Amino acid sequence: MAEDVRVSAEALTAFMQRVFETLDVPPQDARMVAEGLAWASLRGIDSHGLIRLPSYVMRLDKGIVNPRPAMKVVKDLPAAMVVDADGAHGQVAVTFGMEKAMEKARFAGIGWVLVSATKHTGAVGWYTRRAAEAGMAGIYIGTSQPNMAYYGSRVGGVSTSPICISVPRGGGRTITVDMATAAAGVGKLMHHKATNQPLGEGWALDAEGNPTTDPQKAELPMPLGGPKGAGLSLVFECLTSLMVGPSYIRRWLAGESRIHQQSAIVAALDIAAFTDLDSYRNEAELLAEEIKRLPKAAGVDEILIPGERSDAICDRRSRCGIPVPAKTWEHVAAVADRLGIAMPATL
Template identity: 45%
Template structure:
């Protein structure tokens, strides 16, 4: 670890993961689940998604202490068809529950061609890309998402009506690494607001409202992220609630909007599709590369140095941070 005055510290990924895992173990988690959760956070830091990285450790520890996050959950995977399953997470750490779902989805898709799994009653799930990348690296198409209580303004409303509902979609290439879209349905993720508060930065205009429903760029006043592209982001979030919690009788939005006391909880989705169902896998990977090359060869707009594919900037950041270390604020 190195320290730069006024700029925080720089630490390598493995020591950071060991540190986070040790903290979680001291907070009551078993060793393997603690390391699983730590790996999720450090992956986020490596890929430049610092809002979902080690910044979350204090909040997770507070949840472990209060019982919001169960340090000793009894995960139960129910296979209700050859292609579908439900993970009853027992309020497990989100990374632990989602990783179990991801591995199970890959296994079912290898055996049956596709898998659609829902995680019921977990906690903060972290970056969807962590799980989607694993599915794509197994040679499959991936769709991974999560949903939570109302955190984001619904279009036309002054109060929270839907969740920020992150979603990731990934496909494997041949020479290229995984092509992956990893996004929230909000103009700004809650984690990015938290990061801005920690660093004293402002947030972009039009990205959030105050608790009273007024626009703000002050991260300390920001309470409600705005939906991405207005009605599109709000509608996508609502539909993701239908595809997750509503589907398995663990809705999160409607009970909260009806006034039921809100306790932090999330649901998740992990879906995998065997590309071989549709033809030659090697040919698919080659065509993904060809598509990427065609996009990157487009004439660039004035002032643009490079055209990037979804997830490419994050992959470049990960390569840099594996080499140079992960910067952390102090």
């Protein structure tokens, strides 16, 4: 049986960049997409890292992703903007959107950017942390096709729509909440299939619409908190794709269009426009310290602030390499072999 391997983030990034360049993605964009995927793997968000490479290649092969998009600003307001991504990789389109949101926040205190007609956006903390590291609050809300069961149904009715919020704290760190409206997103189910780890109760439905904890039978994520996750996903669709055109989800359910699309909101708030930035960072750090000093429940070694777990994993994987399940490595190797690209060196 094949064994898991370890690879450095640098080697992984360079390899994925070569893959994308081979598929006609311009070098700068290829690097950006590769960095976004490697960032996820480095921080333990394995569901949105290297495991996604075969599906990204498949979408390029099928013309679902535009390797050379002509993105354009279709509406430009003092504190808001609408961007048509022209089928761009999410890492390219949403990075552009967050840069514009931050520019507007420096001018107006807040920047709100709607990005339409993009594709899979990867680990969305990559965008919000960028704002937090610049002294702002960063927000991401996204939606896609109906790949999650709506509460009370046995089939997909809404998206696993993620929401992510990052704010700065002391020591150059951030408080980052990054979550899907699903109990476990599509990527997490993919990772459990690759590692054959059992699923949690209430995570997924099988092909017949019945709850399952078998990762090999899981077909459809279930909403987090039942009606709460389903309702959040529904209003996220109303805030994103409905604001720039017809609903992606309605068109998919009606059979009008079943091409993978995503739309997103990226927002930035310039904290210095509201209060002293250093004081804010200091107070956020003090708040985090008070939370961490709360009495621990039985079996809990440390109370964590959102973002600390991935920070610790990033530190460890930067030193020891990124672990890749054998099944994921096998699928990536098949892509490399087809494209005639050498696999990255292992550690």
